[in-house]
Amino acid sequence: MGFDAVTFLAQIVNLLVLIWLLKRFLYRPVLQIIEKRQQEVSSAIKSADEKLSNAAALESELLQKQLDFDAAKQKRLDALDKEIAQLEKEKLAELNSEIKFKQQRLQSELENNWAKVDGTIRQFLAQQFLLLSHKVLTEWSNETPMDMAIKLFQKRVLSMSKIQKNKIANLIKNQKVIDVNSSTKLTKKQQELIIQILKQSWTIYPKTKINFHISSSLVLGIEIRFQTMKLEWSIQSYLNDIEQKLGHMLKNFTGSEK
Numbered sequence: 001m002g003f004d005a006v007t008f009l010a011q012i013v014n015l016l017v018l019i020w021l022l023k024r025f026l027y028r029p030v031l032q033i034i035e036k037r038q039q040e041v042s043s044a045i046k047s048a049d050e051k052l053s054n055a056a057a058l059e060s061e062l063l064q065k066q067l068d069f070d071a072a073k074q075k076r077l078d079a080l081d082k083e084i085a086q087l088e089k090e091k092l093a094e095l096n097s098e099i100k101f102k103q104q105r106l107q108s109e110l111e112n113n114w115a116k117v118d119g120t121i122r123q124f125l126a127q128q129f130l131l132l133s134h135k136v137l138t139e140w141s142n143e144t145p146m147d148m149a150i151k152l153f154q155k156r157v158l159s160m161s162k163i164q165k166n167k168i169a170n171l172i173k174n175q176k177v178i179d180v181n182s183s184t185k186l187t188k189k190q191q192e193l194i195i196q197i198l199k200q201s202w203t204i205y206p207k208t209k210i211n212f213h214i215s216s217s218l219v220l221g222i223e224i225r226f227q228t229m230k231l232e233w234s235i236q237s238y239l240n241d242i243e244q245k246l247g248h249m250l251k252n253f254t255g256s257e258k
Contacts, residue, residue, distance in 0.1 A: 145220055146184055153222040153233040154197050169202050171226040176208060181215035181223040183234065194222065 172178070180194060191212055198204055215223065221234020 146182070146186065146190060149183075149220050149222060149233065149235075150190055150193055150197075153194075156233045157197055157201050157231070160201075165201060168226050168229060168231070171229060172202055172204070172208070175227060178204075178208060178210045179225050180210060180212045181218060181225075182212065183215065183218040183220050185214055186212055198224075 178198070180191075186194070195204075195210060198210070204210075218232075218234050219236045221232060221237065223230060223232040223234070225231075
């Protein structure tokens, strides 16, 4: 078989035409597709990297926020614990103050009740003493207990110091009414005797009026008020004087023993 140049040339031309066609219609579009695909892959990788970076930044931000939230929560819890402790302290102090106040009020009520009981007992004893003395004096003499009380009141007036009498004299000058209180109703003679006692010790002006009253608080006694001063003799005041003297004596006695 011989070499056919025409056939060889025709095959070469066909090969060149085939190469040109492949390059023109197949190779270039494939390259464009590959390049486009590479760009898409690069863009996707870049986007994924950006998203990964954003996710890491977001995770770091969330972690910092969590740490800040935990710190704020702990700070708030500490402040709340301090506030609760302060409230408990204040409430305890208020409760102790209230308990102390109630104890003091109870103590005061007990003292007041004891004072009332003591006063009632004193008044009862004084009344019994008054009844007994009235009975004894009525049986043994012609004087009533009130007559003796007036005499003791007169001694009380006579034993006053000059300074005390001058104070009462100054008060009488500006006093239009003198109130005389007694434990029982006074007879006319007893009233005149009291007026005489006053006139012997002080100057009683004609315009000055002397009124006599019955006072349930007095126990066998006489009481005269001069504005800011009071002149009195009664069984109650007499017992109080004795009690004070005994108290001073006991105090001096215990003090000397120490």
